[in-house]
Amino acid sequence: xxxxxxxxxxxxxxxxxxxxxxxxxxxxxxxxxxxxxxxxxxxxxxxxxxxxxxxxxxxxxxxxxxxxxxxxxxxxxxxxxxxxxxxxxxxxxxxxxxxxxxxxxxxxxxxxxxxxxxxxxxxxxxx
Amino acid sequence: xxxxxxxxxxxxxxxxxxxxxxxxxxxxxxxxxxxxxxxxxxxxxxxxxxxxxxxxxxxxxxxxxxxxxxxxxxxxxxxxxxxxxxxxxxxxxxxxxxxxxxxxxxxxxxxxxxxxxxxxxxxxxxxxxxxxxxxxxxxxxxxxxxxxxxxxxxxxxxxxxxxxxxxxxxxxxxxxxxxxxxxxxxxxxxxxxxxxxxxxxxxxxxxxxxxxxxxxx
Numbered sequence: 104x105x106x107x108x109x110x111x112x113x114x115x116x117x118x119x120x121x122x123x124x125x126x127x128x129x130x131x132x133x134x135x136x137x138x139x140x141x142x143x144x145x146x147x148x149x150x151x152x153x154x155x156x157x158x159x160x161x162x163x164x165x166x167x168x169x170x171x172x173x174x175x176x177x178x179x180x181x182x183x184x185x186x187x188x189x190x191x192x193x194x195x196x197x198x199x200x201x202x203x204x205x206x207x208x209x210x211x212x213x214x215x216x217x218x219x220x221x222x223x224x225x226x227x228x229x230x
Numbered sequence: 231x232x233x234x235x236x237x238x239x240x241x242x243x244x245x246x247x248x249x250x251x252x253x254x255x256x257x258x259x260x261x262x263x264x265x266x267x268x269x270x271x272x273x274x275x276x277x278x279x280x281x282x283x284x285x286x287x288x289x290x291x292x293x294x295x296x297x298x299x300x301x302x303x304x305x306x307x308x309x310x311x312x313x314x315x316x317x318x319x320x321x322x323x324x325x326x327x328x329x330x331x332x333x334x335x336x337x338x339x340x341x342x343x344x345x346x347x348x349x350x351x352x353x354x355x356x357x358x359x360x361x362x363x364x365x366x367x368x369x370x371x372x373x374x375x376x377x378x379x380x381x382x383x384x385x386x387x388x389x390x391x392x393x394x395x396x397x398x399x400x401x402x403x404x405x406x407x408x409x410x411x412x413x414x415x416x417x418x419x420x421x422x423x424x425x426x427x428x429x430x431x432x433x434x435x436x437x438x439x440x441x442x443x444x445x446x447x
Contacts (some may be wrong), residue, residue, distance in 0.1 A: 105357035107326055112239045120235050140386050142356050186436060189385035190418045199421020203389065209239040218231045 106143060109209060110151040113166070114159040116211045125216045127160040132215035133165045137204040139186075145170060163217070173206030243361055246329035250336065250364030257341040258324040260446055261349065263327075263363055265387060266371035267380075268353030271397040272296070273305050274430040275439075276348055280309050282440045293335045295327035295351050306412060314338045317352070326357040329364060346443060355384040359391075367391075367447045373398040374405060378412040381419040388419040392447050393426060395439060399431040 115134055133152075137143045145168040152166040173186040177193035178200040184193070191201045254261050266272050267419045273296070280290045291312040314335040316327055324331075327349060339347075349365060351358040353356065359368075370391040372380055375398055381388045388394065394416055402409070409427075418421055426442065428435035 105360050108324075108326075108328070109239060111244065115242065116237050116239050120233065120237055122233065124232070125231065140389065141360060142384075142386050149309075189382055189384070191389070191420065192418050199417040199419075203422065207386075211235055211237040211239055213235060214233040216231050216233065 106147045107151050129216040129218050130161045130164045131217045132165045134213040136169050136171050136210045136212050138171050138208050139173050140207045171206050174204040175201040177201050245331050246333050247362045247364040259344050259347050261347045261365040261366045263349045263365040265351040265358045267355050270371045270373040271430045272350050277429045290346045291344045293349045307407050327351050332363045355387050359387040369393045371395045371397050374407045381415040385419050393424040396427040399427045400432045
């Protein structure tokens with residue numbers, strides 16, 4: 104159940120990433136990338152995020168999880184490949200000596216906040 | 231308003247781990263994070279390993295993270311080494327040892343007197359693999375009673391570790407375990423993993439493991 108710790112960490116990261124003029128209550132969406140290798144169950148993560156978000160002052164925040172597939176490079180022959188199953192053998196030469204290129208780690212990639220446009224002091228780059 | 235950002239969600243956990251790492255570096259402590267499923271023999275392994283390291287002049291200490299209250303700490307008491315229980319909740323608690331728990335435990339050690347520190351993680355093949363604690367090496371103990379398929383079912387654990395100890399080898403004659411299939415599944419998950427068959431009970435193979443520690447993996 105490391106999803107609970109991860110959900111707490113996501114909320115904490117969001118708070119630290121908000122510009123000063125954006126209140127936590129205004130956050131409507133939080134986007135994260137989760138590597139497939141991290142063994143995080145997205146449904147569990149969203150469920151727990153929803154359970155604890157009111158206590159973190161973000162009752163309106165929706166968590167959107169993008170799962171990043173695992174990509175490897177073979178150290179023996181240089182082949183790069185994406186995994187459908189957790190078998191890390193090089194499909195070209197059969198070597199088990201492979202390095203992970205992507206699909207490991209959890210990153211906050213974006214936040215959407217519902218802010219009063221007039222309060223944005225004339226910024227023109229918002230949607 | 232969209233706020234684009236790229237931020238490591240586990241940055242706080244990793245920051246604590248880096249602080250632990252700095253302490254280990256300052257005192258020259260080699261730290262091994264030992265992980266496994268419950269009942270694979272981690273505590274028996276430590277009981278068997280630590281006297282051999284001490285005989286080589288390497289003083290040891292243990293951070294005991296398993297959630298069996300203080301039972302494991304009690305088992306290690308005869309070794310006469312510093313043991314700190316990281317998890318004091320008697321009915322269980324976290325699914326993994328966090329870097330903040332290691333940081334709190336370190337306050338109870340005189341690291342200047344420790345050469346090898348073992349972190350006995352909580353029995354679980356999923357969650358502990360996710361978190362860096364500041365250790366030098368991660369090691370997974372897999373007892374051969376658990377089945378040949380475990381590396382494929384818990385790939386992150388077997389990817390993250392530098393060595394895999396195949397424990398309870400003394401039971402091999404009584405089991406249907408296919409050792410070749412087990413080793414092939416380990417290779418399919420991580421071809422770089424050092425595989426050391428052992429029996430923490432009889433002492434079989436322990437010298438190879440001790441040698442691995444002495445050479446710092």
